[in-house]
Amino acid sequence: MSRTAKIFATVAVAGLAVSACGGNASGGADDSSSGGGTLVIGVDLPLQGASKDASEATVNAMQLYLDQTGSKAGKYKVKLKVYDDSTAAKGAWDDATCAKNAQDHVGNTEEVAVMGTYNSGCAQIIAPVLNQDPTGPMLMVSHANTNPGLTKAWDSGEPEKYFPSGKRSYARVIATDDYQGAAGAQFAAKDLSAKKCYILNDNQTYGQGVGKAFEEEAKKQGIKVLGNQAWDVKQPNYTALFTSIKSTNPDCVYLAGIFDNNGGQLVKDKVKVLGDNSKVKLIAPDGFSGYPEFDGLAQAQGAYITFAGLTATTLREDGGPGAKLLDAYKKKYGADPATSYALYGVEALQVIMQAIEKSDGTRKSITEQVFSGSGISIPADKSIVGKKLDISPKTGDVSVRDISVLQLKDKEEKFLKPWPVS
Amino acid sequence: MVSDVPSRARRMPGLAIPHRMRWPLGYTAAAVLVFLAYYYVIPNLGAGGQTFFRNWLPLTSINEALVWVICALGLNIVVGYAGLLDLGFVAFWALGGYTAGWLMSGFFHQVKIHIFGGATATVPGIHISFWLVLLIGAGFCALWGVIIGAPTLRLKSDYLALVTLGFGEIIPQVFTNGDNIGGFNLTNGSKGITPVDPIGIGSTRLGPFDLVWKYLIFVLIAAVVVFITLRLRDGRLGRAWLAIREDELAASMMGVPLMRTKLSAYAVGAVAGGLAGVAFATHVGGVLPDRFNFSISITLLAMVVLGGMGNVWGVMLGALVLAWVNSTGLPQFGSSFNEEFGTNINFPSYNFLLFGGILVLMMLFRREGILPESRTRLVLHEPSRTDMESLGADMEAPAPELDESASLKTAIAEGPVIADETGTGTGMGEKV
Numbered sequence: 001m002s003r004t005a006k007i008f009a010t011v012a013v014a015g016l017a018v019s020a021c022g023g024n025a026s027g028g029a030d031d032s033s034s035g036g037g038t039l040v041i042g043v044d045l046p047l048q049g050a051s052k053d054a055s056e057a058t059v060n061a062m063q064l065y066l067d068q069t070g071s072k073a074g075k076y077k078v079k080l081k082v083y084d085d086s087t088a089a090k091g092a093w094d095d096a097t098c099a100k101n102a103q104d105h106v107g108n109t110e111e112v113a114v115m116g117t118y119n120s121g122c123a124q125i126i127a128p129v130l131n132q133d134p135t136g137p138m139l140m141v142s143h144a145n146t147n148p149g150l151t152k153a154w155d156s157g158e159p160e161k162y163f164p165s166g167k168r169s170y171a172r173v174i175a176t177d178d179y180q181g182a183a184g185a186q187f188a189a190k191d192l193s194a195k196k197c198y199i200l201n202d203n204q205t206y207g208q209g210v211g212k213a214f215e216e217e218a219k220k221q222g223i224k225v226l227g228n229q230a231w232d233v234k235q236p237n238y239t240a241l242f243t244s245i246k247s248t249n250p251d252c253v254y255l256a257g258i259f260d261n262n263g264g265q266l267v268k269d270k271v272k273v274l275g276d277n278s279k280v281k282l283i284a285p286d287g288f289s290g291y292p293e294f295d296g297l298a299q300a301q302g303a304y305i306t307f308a309g310l311t312a313t314t315l316r317e318d319g320g321p322g323a324k325l326l327d328a329y330k331k332k333y334g335a336d337p338a339t340s341y342a343l344y345g346v347e348a349l350q351v352i353m354q355a356i357e358k359s360d361g362t363r364k365s366i367t368e369q370v371f372s373g374s375g376i377s378i379p380a381d382k383s384i385v386g387k388k389l390d391i392s393p394k395t396g397d398v399s400v401r402d403i404s405v406l407q408l409k410d411k412e413e414k415f416l417k418p419w420p421v422s
Numbered sequence: 423m424v425s426d427v428p429s430r431a432r433r434m435p436g437l438a439i440p441h442r443m444r445w446p447l448g449y450t451a452a453a454v455l456v457f458l459a460y461y462y463v464i465p466n467l468g469a470g471g472q473t474f475f476r477n478w479l480p481l482t483s484i485n486e487a488l489v490w491v492i493c494a495l496g497l498n499i500v501v502g503y504a505g506l507l508d509l510g511f512v513a514f515w516a517l518g519g520y521t522a523g524w525l526m527s528g529f530f531h532q533v534k535i536h537i538f539g540g541a542t543a544t545v546p547g548i549h550i551s552f553w554l555v556l557l558i559g560a561g562f563c564a565l566w567g568v569i570i571g572a573p574t575l576r577l578k579s580d581y582l583a584l585v586t587l588g589f590g591e592i593i594p595q596v597f598t599n600g601d602n603i604g605g606f607n608l609t610n611g612s613k614g615i616t617p618v619d620p621i622g623i624g625s626t627r628l629g630p631f632d633l634v635w636k637y638l639i640f641v642l643i644a645a646v647v648v649f650i651t652l653r654l655r656d657g658r659l660g661r662a663w664l665a666i667r668e669d670e671l672a673a674s675m676m677g678v679p680l681m682r683t684k685l686s687a688y689a690v691g692a693v694a695g696g697l698a699g700v701a702f703a704t705h706v707g708g709v710l711p712d713r714f715n716f717s718i719s720i721t722l723l724a725m726v727v728l729g730g731m732g733n734v735w736g737v738m739l740g741a742l743v744l745a746w747v748n749s750t751g752l753p754q755f756g757s758s759f760n761e762e763f764g765t766n767i768n769f770p771s772y773n774f775l776l777f778g779g780i781l782v783l784m785m786l787f788r789r790e791g792i793l794p795e796s797r798t799r800l801v802l803h804e805p806s807r808t809d810m811e812s813l814g815a816d817m818e819a820p821a822p823e824l825d826e827s828a829s830l831k832t833a834i835a836e837g838p839v840i841a842d843e844t845g846t847g848t849g850m851g852e853k854v
Contacts, residue, residue, distance in 0.1 A: 048771060084753065088770040089717050095614075096713070096749065099706040100482040106631065107476055124616045125708055129630040155610075156531035156546070161617055203599065204612045230599070 038077045039361060041352055042105045043345075044098075044116030044126065047084040049091030050260045051118055054290070057337035058143065058345035062115070064328055065346045065384070074357030081111065085122050098122040102129035106138060112363050113139040113352045115345065120147030120205055127162045127170045136363040137169035139370060141351050143344035146308060147205055148176040151395045159395075168371045171396030173347040173389065175308040175403065175421070177206065177285075181213025183403035183419045184254060184283050184306045189221035191405075192281050192304075194252035196224045198245050200266070202257025202287075203230035210285045211256030226250050233261040242273035251280055258287035259294045268299050277302035289406065289413060290339040296411045305406045305413060309344055310385055312336045313415050314404060318386040325384060346384045351376050351391060371396065445735075449648070453641045456484070461634050477754055479746075481633040482705075487745035488640035489702045494725040494741035495647045495734065496694025501723065502732035502795070503660065504687035505667030506574070507583040510590020511722050513570065514563045514692045516597055516714040518699020521559035523615035523709040525550045540619035540627045552621040552704060556643070559700040560693040567692025571685050578670070587716075594714035609711065616708030630707065640701055644738075647694045651734050654690065663687055664797070721748070724777060728784055730791030732798055739793055748773065 043062065045055035059082055071078050083101045087094040098117070102125065105114050114130060117123045123145045130138040142150075149158035150170060162170065188194040197218055201211035215225050226248040231238060245253070253270060255263065267282070274280040282303040288294055289305050315322035322343060330336055337343065352366075354376050359365035370376050375393030383389045390399035403419040439447065464475050493515055500508045523529060526540070528547030539549025550558070570589045574582050601611030609615070621628045621639060628635050654660045662683045665673035674680050703709045721744065729740020756769025784791070790799045 048768070084770075087748070088768075088773045089721075089748065090712070090715070092712070094713070095706045095708065095710045096486050096702075100480065100486070100749065102630070103480065103482045103633070104476065107480075121612075121614065121710055121712070124614075125706060128617050128707060132630050134631065155613075157528040161528060164617075208601075208611065208613075 037075060037361075038079055038110070039073075039356060040079050040081045040108065040111040041349070042101075042108070042111045042114040042116070043080050043082045044085050044101055044105070044114055044122070045082070045118050046086035046093045046122075047082070048086040048088050051086070051092070054339040054341055055118060057339055057342040058118075060333060061325065061329055061337055061342040061346050062349050064332065065325055065349060068325065068328065073353040076356055076361060078353060078356065080115075081108070083116075085117060085119075093117070093119045093122045095121070095125060098125040099129070102126040105130060106133045106136075111138075112356065112361070112366050113141065115141055115143065115348050115352060117142060118144045118341070120145040120150060123147075123150055123170070124162065128164055131163045131165050131167070131169045133363060137163075137165055137167055137367050138363045139352065139355060139367040140170045141348040141370075142170070142172040142174070143348040144174060144341045145172055146174055146177045146180065147209055148178050151176070151397045167367075168394075168396055169367050171351065171370055171376075171391050171398075173351060173391075173398050173400075174341075174344050175398065175401040177209035177308075178213040179401050179421045180285050180306050180308045180403055181210040181215075181256070182217035183405075183421050184210075184285060184304075185214045185217035185221055185223065186421075187304065187306065187405055187419055188218065188252050188254070188281065188283055189223050192252060192283075194223055194281060196226055196248070196250045197252040197254055198226045198248065198250040199228040199254045199256055200231045200241075201228065202233055202261040202263075204257065204261070206287060207257035207261075210287070211254070214254050214256060223252075228256075231257070231262070231266055235262070236265070238266050238269040239273060242269050246273055250274075253280060253282055255282065255284040255288065257285075259284075259291045263288060263291075264293060264297060267294070267297060267303070271299035286340075290341075295408060295413055301408050301411070303408045304416070305408065306419070307340060307404045307406060308402075309340055310402050310404055310418075311340050311406065311413070311415060312343070314418075315343065315384075315386055320380075320386050321382060322384045322386050343384055347378075347389065350378055350382070350384060351389075354378060445648070445652070446645075449645060453638075453645075457634060457638060457641075460637070478750065480750065481637060483746055483750040485633060485637050485640055485705055486702075486749055487742050488637070488644055489698050489705060490722070490725065490745040491738050491741040492640070492644050492647055492701060493695055493698035494722050494729070494737050495644070495651055496691040496698065497722050498691075498726050498732065498734065498737045499651060499654075499663075499694070500687050500691035501726055502737065503655065503663040503667065504684060505663075506684060506687060507579065507586070508691070509583050509587040509716075509719050509723065510570075510593075511586075511691075511695060512714050512716070512718040513590045513593040514567065514695025515699045515702065515718065516594050516711070517563050517566055517692075518559045518696035519703045519709040519714075520597060520609065520615070520699070521562050521696065522555055522618055522700040522703035523609075524548065525555045525558060526552065526619040526703070527615050527617065529610065529615045538622065540622040549619055552619070552700070556697060556700050559696040561696075563692040563696025563699070564689040567688040567690075567695075568685050570692075571688030575681055575684055587719075590716065590719050594711055597711040597714065612711055614708055614710030614712075616710070618703045618706075618708050621704050636705070640705075643697050643701055647697065648734055648738070650690070650693075659683065659686060668801075721777075724781060728780065728791055730793040730795060730798075732795035733791070733793050736791050736793030736795070740791065744777075747776075752776070 043059060045058060047055050062080060066078060066080065083104065085093045085098050085101050087097055105111055106129065117126060123142055127140055127150065130136065130140050148154045150162060151159050151172065188197060199211050199215055201207040211228055215228050218225050231241060253274065255266065257263065270282065284303060284305050286305065286307040289307050294300055312326055316326050325346065326336060355366045355369040358369045370391055371393050373393065376391040378389040380386065380388045385400065387400050392399065401421050403421055405416045405419050406413045407416045460481050464472060496514065497508060497511045500506050525548050528545055530548050531546040533548060534546045535548045536543050537554060538551035540552065541549040574585045577585055597609045598612055600609035601607050621636065662678045665676065665678050666680065666683055670680065725741040725744050726737050728744065730736025752773055753770045756767065759769065760766060
């Protein structure tokens with residue numbers, strides 16, 4: 001019996017080994033087949049776990065944009081190479097995988113710039129490595145990193161510690177958390193006439209950043225901040241938390257965090273204890289945007305969501321290249337992108353492509369295009385978000401800082417009004 | 423030791439290398455071979471060859487695997503030698519990592535301490551040389567090993583596992599939530615501490631692309647851990663660990679100080695965990711609390727069990743293979759498979775299915791691991807006393823094949839505890 005088992009095991013192992021060999025031969029051949037004037041843009045996203053849909057939509061939208069424009073950036077042909085920075089075991093981005101991807105971006109000689117990452121934490125690992133590229137620094141443009149510290153003074157040593165070579169190499173096309181938190185607070189004070197707000201954060205980089213920004217701006221706007229407390233993402237219910245909050249008698253609750261972090265239960269218990277969202281206003285940042293589960297939640301109706309950018313609905317109404325891309329996307333995939341970040345992925349790609357167009361095709365030159373002279377500027381009629389977009393050559397931050405205020409009504413995120421911030 | 427040499431020599435005639443020199447030479451040879459391959463051979467290969475190695479065996483993956491090896495070797499001391507099931511070993515990895523984060527970065531910007539550090543002298547923060555941090559991290563973790571070990575001393579098997587599991591959950595939680603401990607930011611919360619200073623050797627600093635040198639450093643750390651493990655195993659302490667593992671009661675009856683021996687197992691194991699943590703922080707270039715979750719402890723345990731509990735080389739093999747499969751092998755196999763057959767199967771998401779399947783098969787057909795410790799194999803393949811007696815065997819009579827195997831082993835086999843173990847043959851299988 002045991003001998004049969006051994007034979008079986010041997011066969012199984014041998015089979016695996018053979019199939020592995022068969023696979024790698026083709027993988028190697030395919031990768032080395034490109035040449036000539038083709039430049040590769042690395043796309044670094046978490047393709048597994050909770051962010052999977054958002055990442056896939058982003059890749060699809062970018063590829064679609066390349067197809068529409070003939071993949072041309074000046075005299076160069078552009079190709080995407082997608083890297084996964086998540087692991088199945090974690091179901092989220094993984095620090096070691098980010099470190100490995102950083103090495104791969106630099107090691108892959110055809111690659112000239114990186115679009116990504118989705119998570120600010122991952123960018124904090126990758127950016128310093130790309131910055132020290134001996135043939136670079138290598139350009140990195142993110143569509144979704146909203147942590148302020150990556151481009152401006154925030155925590156101690158930021159942002160200089162991400163650029164050991166002394167030159168900047170990181171840019172982004174999205175407004176940072178501080179703008180969004182501030183916009184949320186201004187909206188609460190001016191439009192909702194809130195007087196006393198309670199802030200709950202999910203204790204993560206993003207949530208803490210937005211929460212801190214909301215708190216600071218709220219105080220300036222004359223709102224009394226009753227507390228800024230973390231919610232434990234692993235709790236089965238938050239009745240006790242909201243009961244203690246109820247005694248402080250707030251008229252607005254700000255959820256600084258991501259819906260994935262047990263946001264559904266949080267909202268349910270908020271309504272259960274504090275009452276519905278017309279009585280005690282519920283405001284959330286874009287960490288709660290783009291989740292059908294949240295939109296469909298009965299208790300979430302009436303909640304306000306701020307979004308650091310413009311949503312698909314607004315962009316489609318505005319017309320222009322954004323609407324064209326959205327229509328093509330809907331035609332090909334049957335629905336709008338799962339996240340508005342997909343369009344910002346395309347925006348980041350536009351920035352990289354313009355840098356490539358102006359450059360001589362080397363990494364160093366491409367990065368210099370973004371961080372010298374007047375930097376990158378995409379005119380309104382070309383820009384996918386429908387507005388003129390400038391990247392500051394000093395910091396790599398974006399000039400367009402649209403914050404949209406949305407309201408959940410009839411299980412849909414309805415656009416309420418734009419909230420310009422300076 | 424003396425009886426060992428002739429028996430080995432008999433098996434390998436013509437090899438004049440003394441037994442004690444064999445592993446260091448073999449290990450060095452393997453390490454140097456890999457070094458030469460990545461230093462000379464691979465950079466000079468054609469584009470196809472380079473792409474192949476970058477896809478299938480990048481040096482980053484090897485370095486990461488070495489960190490796993492160091493950590494698994496530490497767990498091997500606790501689980502493999504002393505038989506104390508530890509489900510929270512990730513705690514030491516985290517503690518080591520944060521030691522590096524604290525002492526090798528600008529995180530504590532209130533102070534400015536530079537001790538041979540890898541940063542310019544004007545930068546605020548604590549910047550201590552990587553080599554010193556290795557020592558500090560090892561010592562810090564040894565201390566925590568004792569602290570965590572102390573409450574578990576009175577516990578056995580399941581209860582012990584649960585308490586270690588508890589500590590393995592507590593410590594990463596402390597790091598995640600430690601950004602406001604009475605107003606003091608100890609760990610920077612979920613943002614973690616990035617970036618960590620580069621490794622410095624003399625006045626040169628290893629940049630992010632000096633992977634070959636980093637590889638050599640990690641190999642060196644692993645070698646030190648192997649050396650410590652092997653020397654301890656043959657010594658008084660190691661034999662005491664084995665005695666506790668085989669039969670705690672009998673060991674204490676024979677005068678093995680249980681408390682001291684167990685605590686030292688935790689401490690020595692934790693040292694390896696701490697070294698791995700410091701090495702990993704420099705590998706990633708930062709330390710983030712997200713990583714330190716339960717699945718790391720389980721993966722480490724799987725490495726030890728699959729490789730061969732108690733056998734240093736088995737554990738090393740298990741760690742290298744599993745770490746590679748996790749980080750590179752499976753995703754790469756998946757993408758190649760999908761390209762070849764035009765499918766869209768997400769192979770990495772079947773990771774744990776594969777692990778689970780392998781574990782079940784291994785436990786059914788080769789419980790002792792890929793490269794088992796000879797003692798474990800002996801015990802596992804011997805029927806339990808009741809089984810033998812039911813077949814009419816006289817347990818008091820000497821079993822010739824057991825005696826021979828025992829003398830093939832080390833001199834420990836002649837110790838009184840072991841004689842008792844092999845003689846009665848209590849079902850070791852139930853404990854594993």
